[in-house]
Amino acid sequence: MAYLNHRKSMLTASELARFLNVHINTVRRWSDRGILKAYRIGPRGDRRFSKEDIINFLNEHPEARDETQEEALSRT
Numbered sequence: 915m916a917y918l919n920h921r922k923s924m925l926t927a928s929e930l931a932r933f934l935n936v937h938i939n940t941v942r943r944w945s946d947r948g949i950l951k952a953y954r955i956g957p958r959g960d961r962r963f964s965k966e967d968i969i970n971f972l973n974e975h976p977e978a979r980d981e982t983q984e985e986a987l988s989r990t
Contacts, residue, residue: 924953924962933968934978949975 927945931938944950945961950971952961972979 923965925965925968927952927961927963930963930968936978944971 925933927941928938931941934941941950941963942961945952945963950963951967952963954960955962
């Protein structure tokens with residue numbers, strides 16, 4: 915899956931939401947609660963999520979995975 919390719923190591927909240935097949939507000943809520951590590955950038959405080967942190971999140975929360983993510987992670 916293109917979302918976790920080696921050329922792009924940081925994803926936006928909306929890209930991550932699409933990858934995980936959840937609403938963007940779910941990604942934001944997980945970030946706010948410290949469940950998913952986010953890096954804040956720019957004056958607006960936009961969130962970015964690292965590939966490594968996403969993999970760690972999926973390993974710690976297997977219920978968030980589906981077959982598509984399994985394929986994408988196996989190619990990283």
